[in-house]
Structure formats: C-alpha cells, structure tokens
Amino acid sequence: MPSSSALPLDPLTRRTALRAAGAGALLLGTGGGLAGCRSAVNAEEGSAGPKRGGTLTIAINQDFTPALLFTQTGQSLQNRLIYNTLIRYDDDLEPQPELATSWEYAPDGKSITLKLRDDVTYHDGRKFTADDVVFAVENLRKPERSAQLAATAKAVTGFEKRGDHELVVKLAHPVSNLFDLFEFMIITDRHSVEDAVKGKKLNGTGPFRFKRWRPGTGLSLARNEKYWKPDRPYLDAVELRVYTQPDALLSALRSGQAQLSYHVSGKHLATLKSSSGFTIKQYDTGNGAVYVGATLDEAPADSKAFRQAIAWAVDRDRVVDQALGGYGLASAAPWPKSSPAYSEANRTHYTHDPGKARELLKSSGVPTSRTLPLGHPTTPLHTAIAEIVQYDLQQIGIKTELQPFDPASFQKKLISGTMPTLWVNGHGFAQVQPATLAVSAYPFNEARNTSHFRSAEYTEAVQDAWRQKDADGAKAHARYQKISDLLLDEAFIIDLAVQDSVQVAAEKLRGPALTKFSYLNLDDAHLV
Amino acid sequence: MTTLSFVRARKPGPGAARNPHQPYRKALATTRGRIGLALALLVTLAGLLAPLLSSHVPTAQSGEALLAPGSPGHLLGTDDLGRDLLSRVLYGIRTDLEVIALAVPLGALLGCAFALLAAVHPVLDTVVQRVFDLVLAFPGLILALAITAVLGPGRLPVVVVIALAEIPVFGRQLRAGILVQREREYAVAARVGGTGRARLLLRHILPNCADPLVVQLAVSLTVAVFLEGAMSFLGVGIRPPEPTLGNMLSQALPYLAQAPHFAAGPLLVVTLLVLGFSLLSEALNREIRR
Numbered sequence A: 001m002p003s004s005s006a007l008p009l010d011p012l013t014r015r016t017a018l019r020a021a022g023a024g025a026l027l028l029g030t031g032g033g034l035a036g037c038r039s040a041v042n043a044e045e046g047s048a049g050p051k052r053g054g055t056l057t058i059a060i061n062q063d064f065t066p067a068l069l070f071t072q073t074g075q076s077l078q079n080r081l082i083y084n085t086l087i088r089y090d091d092d093l094e095p096q097p098e099l100a101t102s103w104e105y106a107p108d109g110k111s112i113t114l115k116l117r118d119d120v121t122y123h124d125g126r127k128f129t130a131d132d133v134v135f136a137v138e139n140l141r142k143p144e145r146s147a148q149l150a151a152t153a154k155a156v157t158g159f160e161k162r163g164d165h166e167l168v169v170k171l172a173h174p175v176s177n178l179f180d181l182f183e184f185m186i187i188t189d190r191h192s193v194e195d196a197v198k199g200k201k202l203n204g205t206g207p208f209r210f211k212r213w214r215p216g217t218g219l220s221l222a223r224n225e226k227y228w229k230p231d232r233p234y235l236d237a238v239e240l241r242v243y244t245q246p247d248a249l250l251s252a253l254r255s256g257q258a259q260l261s262y263h264v265s266g267k268h269l270a271t272l273k274s275s276s277g278f279t280i281k282q283y284d285t286g287n288g289a290v291y292v293g294a295t296l297d298e299a300p301a302d303s304k305a306f307r308q309a310i311a312w313a314v315d316r317d318r319v320v321d322q323a324l325g326g327y328g329l330a331s332a333a334p335w336p337k338s339s340p341a342y343s344e345a346n347r348t349h350y351t352h353d354p355g356k357a358r359e360l361l362k363s364s365g366v367p368t369s370r371t372l373p374l375g376h377p378t379t380p381l382h383t384a385i386a387e388i389v390q391y392d393l394q395q396i397g398i399k400t401e402l403q404p405f406d407p408a409s410f411q412k413k414l415i416s417g418t419m420p421t422l423w424v425n426g427h428g429f430a431q432v433q434p435a436t437l438a439v440s441a442y443p444f445n446e447a448r449n450t451s452h453f454r455s456a457e458y459t460e461a462v463q464d465a466w467r468q469k470d471a472d473g474a475k476a477h478a479r480y481q482k483i484s485d486l487l488l489d490e491a492f493i494i495d496l497a498v499q500d501s502v503q504v505a506a507e508k509l510r511g512p513a514l515t516k517f518s519y520l521n522l523d524d525a526h527l528v
Numbered sequence B: 001m002t003t004l005s006f007v008r009a010r011k012p013g014p015g016a017a018r019n020p021h022q023p024y025r026k027a028l029a030t031t032r033g034r035i036g037l038a039l040a041l042l043v044t045l046a047g048l049l050a051p052l053l054s055s056h057v058p059t060a061q062s063g064e065a066l067l068a069p070g071s072p073g074h075l076l077g078t079d080d081l082g083r084d085l086l087s088r089v090l091y092g093i094r095t096d097l098e099v100i101a102l103a104v105p106l107g108a109l110l111g112c113a114f115a116l117l118a119a120v121h122p123v124l125d126t127v128v129q130r131v132f133d134l135v136l137a138f139p140g141l142i143l144a145l146a147i148t149a150v151l152g153p154g155r156l157p158v159v160v161v162i163a164l165a166e167i168p169v170f171g172r173q174l175r176a177g178i179l180v181q182r183e184r185e186y187a188v189a190a191r192v193g194g195t196g197r198a199r200l201l202l203r204h205i206l207p208n209c210a211d212p213l214v215v216q217l218a219v220s221l222t223v224a225v226f227l228e229g230a231m232s233f234l235g236v237g238i239r240p241p242e243p244t245l246g247n248m249l250s251q252a253l254p255y256l257a258q259a260p261h262f263a264a265g266p267l268l269v270v271t272l273l274v275l276g277f278s279l280l281s282e283a284l285n286r287e288i289r290r
Helices: A014-048 A130-141 A150-154 A178-184 A246-254 A304-313 A316-323 A354-364 A380-395 A407-416 A434-440 A456-466 A474-490 B022-029 B031-048 B085-118 B122-137 B140-151 B155-181 B185-192 B197-208 B210-233 B245-255 B261-289
Strands: A055-060 A087-089 A095-097 A100-105 A111-116 A156-161 A166-171 A208-214 A218-223 A237-242 A278-294 A328-330 A372-377 A400-405 A422-427 A493-506
Touching: A055 A246, A087 A178, A095 A100, A095 A178, A111 A130, A130 A150, A130 A156, A130 A166, A150 A156, A150 A178, A150 A434, A208 A237, A246 B245, A278 A304, A278 A380, A304 A354, A304 A380, A304 A474, A304 A493, A316 A328, A316 A380, A316 A493, A372 A380, A372 A407, A380 A400, A380 A422, A400 A407, A434 A456, A434 A474, A456 A474, B022 B031, B022 B261, B031 B085, B031 B261, B085 B122, B085 B155, B085 B197, B085 B210, B085 B245, B085 B261, B122 B155, B140 B155, B140 B210, B155 B197, B155 B210, B185 B197, B197 B210, B210 B245, B210 B261, B245 B261
Parallel strands: A055 A237, A372 A400, A372 A422
Antiparallel strands: A087 A095, A100 A111, A111 A166, A156 A166, A208 A218, A218 A237, A278 A422, A278 A493, A328 A493
16 A cells, blocks of 8 residues: 655655755854854953943833933932932842931030042032032922922021032931932932923933933943942943833843843843743842722722731732742832831731731721722732732732723822722832831821821821931831831721842843932943 | 725615615625634634633642643643633633724714714814724724723723724714715705705615615724734733733743643634634625625
8 A cells, every 4th residue: 555645755865964064063163163253251350350332222111201300209319320319239138328428416416527539520520529519419308390309308407518529417306317318319410300391402411421211212321431339340331121011021122122121021031041041030028019009088998997908808929929029028018028117026917818808898897889999000010919918808808900001191190199999000219228218108197198097196106216316226226116007907008018129130240239218239240 | 904995885785675675685695704703703612612611710820830731621731820721712712802892882972973073064073083084093902001091000091092993984984984885866855845954864875875884893803803902912911810811821821831721822823713703794794795
C-alpha cells in the first residue's frame, strides 16, 4: 500500500549541507564574538570603573504634570534629576548633606542654622544662594502650589541671612518633620518658577538640564556640565518616555527601548523575572500604601461601624498577592516596617474577617441597600484593587459600583475633597517622619482631609506629635501610637497594604536610586 | 467607517411578482451565508445560554487559582483575579450583544429618520448632510473618547457612541437610495396621481431602499463589535467587573507571554463573531446585487 505522506522529505543535498554548515559556523562565530564582547565589557568595567556617556531612557506610566511640580504625586521621578534638595535621607531616616552641608538645631527647636554649598550654580549659570532657599520655603506656602508640606513651610516665621551661604530658619514652634521639608523641597530658580509650572523652563541645580517637555510623550534632559558634584553625572542624557498602557511599557523594556522603570506593577513583573537582561530591586522601606477612603459627610460612610466593617471585610493578603504581585505587606496601618510608628499590632489590627464585618453592620443597623460609588484611578493596579474591594464588600452585603477616573482628574478630586462615597487609591508620606503623614498627606491631613473627617482628639494628637523637636525616642513613639490608634479606630482611611517600590533596570545600567520621596537620583548611574 | 458602494435597486417589473424575501433566502443558502449565519448564531447562542453553560459566577474571585490554565474545574482557566474565564467569556458575549443589539438598530433608525427628513426639503437636506459630515469627520475612537469625557465610562456611553457613529452611515445610505428611487416612473406616477410627500416616501420609496440597508446592518454589527471592544480595551467602555470581550483582552495583554490562554478565549470569540457578520453581509450584498 502506498504511504500518504503529506510532503516529500527533502533529500540532504550537498548544497543544503554546505548551507547548514555555513549558517552554523556563522552562528557559532557570532556567539563567540558576542561572548568575546561580553568578556571585554566585564574586563573594561572591572578595570576602569564607570565610564561617561550614553542616554538612559526611563519608561513612565503617567506624563509629567508641570502644574503639580511642587506636589508629591506618582510622577515625581524627574524632580531630583533637574533640581536638588537641601538634604537627603539615608535608609535610617538620618539626614545627609546635599545643598546644605551642615545644620545646627537651636536647643529650643525654634530655629535651625543651615550652611549651604557655595559652589553651586543653576543651569543658566546663576549662583545658588540663601535667597533661593528663602524663596523655596515661601513658594511652598502658596495654596496654588498644592504642596503637601505646606503646613511645615508655614511653621517657618522668618529667615536670617548670614551672607550668601548661611541661613537661619526661624520657626513658630518646633516641628518634628523639618528634615522632611528639606528632603522634599526642590530648590527651583525663583526667577522662572512661573515658567516651570507651565512646563516651559525648568531651571535647577540638578545633574541634568531641562531640554524639552512634549506633552503625552515625555521629558528630555541633558547632562549638566557644571554640576557641583565632580565628574557627575556619568550619563549624557536622560529621556522619560510615557507608556500609559502597561503592556506597551513592558514591551519598551523588553525590546531595549527603555532601560529603567519604576512603574511595572508587581503582578506584571513575573514576565520580566524569567527573562535575562534585567535586574529587579525591591525597596522595602515602603514607598506608598494602598487604601480605601471614605467620604464622611455621605451616608452610610458617616457611620464608624460601617467603615470598620469595610476594614474587616477586605482580604489584604489577596490584595498583596493578586494586585501587588507579592511586592508589599498587608497592613491595616499606613506605616512601613522602617517607620518609627510601625508596630506588628497596628499592622494586624484588622484582618480578613467577613463574619465580624457582617456582625458589625447588623448591630449598627446601617442600611446597605443602596449601591455605593467606589471611585478609583484607571491605572491597572488601582482597577484591580477596586475589583477586589468591590468583591469583598459584596460578600458582606455592601453593593458598590466602580467609578473610574483618569489619574489627573482623580488627583484633582483628591485635593479638592470631592471624592465619591468610597474610593481606592494609594498614598505616600508614611515612609518619612510620621507627623508628615498627618499634617501633609491629603487623605490624612488633620486640618483638611479628603474624607472631611474632623476630630479635636485627632487634631490634638497630630499637633502634639508634630510640634516636637525630636522625631524619635520613646516619647515620640507614644505620640505616634496615639495617632495610629485614632486612625485605626476612626477608619476614615482604611489601609490595605504597604506597597514596595520596584525598580526594573536593564543589566547594563548601574547605580540608579530612589530618594524617600521617590525622586530619582542618577548622579552615580552609568551604562556598562 | 465602513460603507457600502451603490447597490442597484430592482425595478418592480409588471407581472413579475417578486418575493421580497427571495434574495435573503438565496443569500442564506450560499456557503458564505450559511457559514456566516452559523458562526453568528453559535456565538449568540453561547451568550444567551451563558447561565446554563457555565457553573461559575463571572465576577466570583478566588485567591487560589490565578492565571491557571484549563482544568476540569475551569475549562478555559482563570484570570489574574482567579475568575473563571469560560463564564467571563460567555457573559462577555452577552454584554457585547446586548450593547450592539441596542445601539446598531438605534443608529439605523435615527439615520433613516434623518434621511427621510432630509428628503422633505433641500434646506433640511443641506443641514442634515453637514451634520453627518461633522460626525463622520471624527474617527470612531476619537468620538468615543470625546463622549466618555463628558458622560464617563459605562454602558450608556458605549451605546451612544455606536449609535452616533452609525447614524450618518445609515442616513447617507438611505439618502442615496431615495435620490435614485424618487426619479423612477412609479414614484413620478404616484406624485402625479396626487400621493402626498410623506406617503410617497414611507409607502413607496422606503421599501425599495430596504435591501442595501439590510446589508449595511450586517456590516454595522461587525463595526460595532470592534468599537465596543476598542472602547473597553482603552478603559472607556463598560465598567469592570462586568465582563466584556474588549476589557478581557485589555486585561490579558500584559500576560500574553505568561498566560496566553487568558487572551485566547475572548480573541477567538471576537474573531468568530466578526467573521460571521462579515460573511453574512457579503452573502447578502452579492445576492442583492445579482
């Protein structure tokens, strides 16, 4: 019987064999060549140290918003590239010199004397002086700057200049988060600040000069040849490119179009973990936290029992596993492990207990018949968290409808306090001095918060923790615990998980680092 | 926006008592028509029978099986929140069909109404045509983004966008038919016989313009599947957690390398649905033109 082979097999002709052998040799040669190149790079790196040059492209998920230059948002990476701050925190929240070389706190905590660098110039060639620090503080007080640290800036009552590079900052009262202000506050050029908030001209003292901003595309920066750190930066240029779709951002990294990103969500990192050519670094100091917020002047969120029921209902471990891809810590309190306010008891104050949540709802008699709006930004992370929260609330009988907002509109609503009854978002400020969270972060601000929560007890506890010279020690810890107790009991902000920043960098990139306020420091970054 | 080329209307010949349903029957008897109808019916039935075909609630989440491949418990696997993909695909078909079945006929009705209105007076015709030009000047997705910027994302804006995009398509199609038909002898005779303008348009001319509109309906269903999918894909369509084919594809895209089964289901269904409607419209078009 004849066989019914679909296609006749190609006989191995001499020409085919020669072709195959040639291709094999070429591949081997290329492979050998590549291996040779790699060895050469390694040898070069080992012997000569970092080399100057190259352009680094950073993939970001939201465009730069110049109007929010003085606000900490999800997009503050560029701040430490163009500008400098007075100090920078190390991992133990100890201030280290930047534009301020040394400082001396008055014994009563009502003034601090700063000595400033005298070898710093702005990108346009103007010298940096104490007047620029005075302007920076005064600028943050203006309501139109929407600066979360405005309260701390407003505690400054005056300045005493002692020459161009020494400044005494006078305070109405001691503040425990003064160094947070110095870490957060970018030193802008006082003559062009209005152009800066329009995205036309960003003149700073940082390692890179502003070249242009193309809305929707990103920022282009070039090396500052007159940077005050000798021989820094190594890179010639930095491009921040906007990829709003997570898959496009991943593709940009995988294809080599971008070499660095902090915006790959935890659950999408699995696709990069398996591919070589990337290093993934986790910042476990808590760069932010995700939470459910409640608007207290809208029923039934005005009921404490209702809010506490939500806190018991949400499965935080699932949020960490499914939405954060494991890069986080389930926590009922906002504090990361590195914070002086952290305690295991606070973290586990609320756990996943739908039975207890139902009981609370039942005993309080709060009606749950109405479908409540649950706002969230349209970013995939927040959408996933909102879906998890919606599902968990449904299990205890609270019906919600998701209300997506684009991130810029959401931020505006957060600042203006016009959120729906419930919302899901992320907050920062828990990674620095605890008082900053309660006087500066929009959701927690004791004077005016997004939830419209008012309480004399909360105000007193916050002010007590804030109006201190010392930010650490047993007494300070007791004050922080009081704030934690109130936050957990009132539950106007229901923390779900502390979120770790994750840095995805191409293997050939070395040295990028994040500051405590998520500003990107590329002083020592170089390509190998 | 897809539109059809001019389709020749048949003359109502004397004594040739034509069965108005004959071309449709013939079209459905062709291979193209049969395959198209079978695919469209298959997908529609799958959506209609979703509660019977799936044992899972499409929004029910599980912490145990994330991005799991197909198994006896979850035939198509699970998504990134542990939801059963089969039930999400089936209910997604339902959602899509509900939106499309509402939006396309609505757009067709309004388009036809505007075309009839335009036929009443030349000034009205000019106004209506310029309005159509204005709508057609915006590509479908730009129109979608503009409308959702005002209305916010959700089911209603998707219906509005699809209907709005279809109004000038049907309007132009019917207007072209009316311009041809009103010069024919039967129309002239009716006018001379004293038939009123409205009666002439509705009773005599409109039925003779119906064939190309039926074909356009099938084409528009295809376009609507794309438009709904694209809106959900961009995050301005139907709100999560309600499954739609578009938002499932959007969620699945970052996991293409890690869990290709996540995208496979919705992708297959969209392909089948579009192929079905396309074959059907082509079969109808060929028979009507014959």
